[in-house]
Amino acid sequence: MSKPKILIPFYSRTGTIEGLAKAIAEGASAEGGEVRLRRAREFVPPDVMAQAPGWKEQADAMNARHEAPTADDAVWADAIIFGSPTRFGAVAAELKAYIDSLGGLWAKGALNGKLGSAFGGSATPHGGNESTIISLYNPMAHLGLIIVPTGFADAAMFKGAGTPYGASVVSGNPPSGPTPEELDVARFQGRRVTQVAKKLFA
Numbered sequence: 001m002s003k004p005k006i007l008i009p010f011y012s013r014t015g016t017i018e019g020l021a022k023a024i025a026e027g028a029s030a031e032g033g034e035v036r037l038r039r040a041r042e043f044v045p046p047d048v049m050a051q052a053p054g055w056k057e058q059a060d061a062m063n064a065r066h067e068a069p070t071a072d073d074a075v076w077a078d079a080i081i082f083g084s085p086t087r088f089g090a091v092a093a094e095l096k097a098y099i100d101s102l103g104g105l106w107a108k109g110a111l112n113g114k115l116g117s118a119f120g121g122s123a124t125p126h127g128g129n130e131s132t133i134i135s136l137y138n139p140m141a142h143l144g145l146i147i148v149p150t151g152f153a154d155a156a157m158f159k160g161a162g163t164p165y166g167a168s169v170v171s172g173n174p175p176s177g178p179t180p181e182e183l184d185v186a187r188f189q190g191r192r193v194t195q196v197a198k199k200l201f202a
């Protein structure tokens with residue numbers, strides 16, 4: 001088969017989720033996947049962004065590194081691995097806006113049978129990174145994606161990082177990381193999704 005096509009649409013404000021996304025891309029590439037890493041854009045007005053020092057500058061820097069995700073990217077992909085920081089226990093609005101933009105594809109059943117997976121982060125260990133990842137499972141089910149969790153399917157899952165639902169970062173406040181252990185789980189997630197894509201679409 002041609003290389004499995006792996007789309008990684010993520011939102012990150014201060015870079016920790018971007019770090020996980022890059023590690024997932026590394027894992028997928030190591031397994032032979034062709035990767036598109038895409039950062040969902042802000043849609044709040046500039047005066048709102050200006051209230052958080054550094055938000056605009058970090059967004060500009062990440063946007064220079066990553067294109068915005070499009071519906072065509074989702075059509076292209078064999079697997080979509082969504083990533084988001086926790087916003088009050090759930091997905092960030094910026095990534096959710098991208099998911100909501102896929103309604104036309106949902107209406108045509110165009111994403112049925114592709115793979116879906118998710119990763120996330122929160123400031124504190126019990127601040128909601130698991131609920132954020134699981135909240136991403138809901139739209140994946142509606143879109144017809146076949147959900148691929150990390151499980152405890154690799155040695156990386158037994159080193160005190162990540163979750164069986166998907167890779168995660170506990171960033172602290174101000175945010176920092178991911179740690180080497182968190183990056184190992186993310187690389188594993190990239191490998192695992194790509195391995196399943198190879199088996200399913202060979």
Ligand SMILES: Cc1cc2nc3c(=O)[nH]c(=O)nc-3n(C[C@H](O)[C@H](O)[C@H](O)COP(=O)(O)O)c2cc1C
Nearest residue numbers: 012013014015016017085086088089122123124127
């Ligand atoms: C509006 C807002 C809401 C947040 N809600 C939570 C939360 O409910 N629980 C938590 O632990 N962290 C929360 N955080 C912190 C981020 O989820 C966390 O720092 C994340 O790792 C940052 O990722 P990033 O560096 O990729 O932007 C929130 C941050 C913001 C700005």
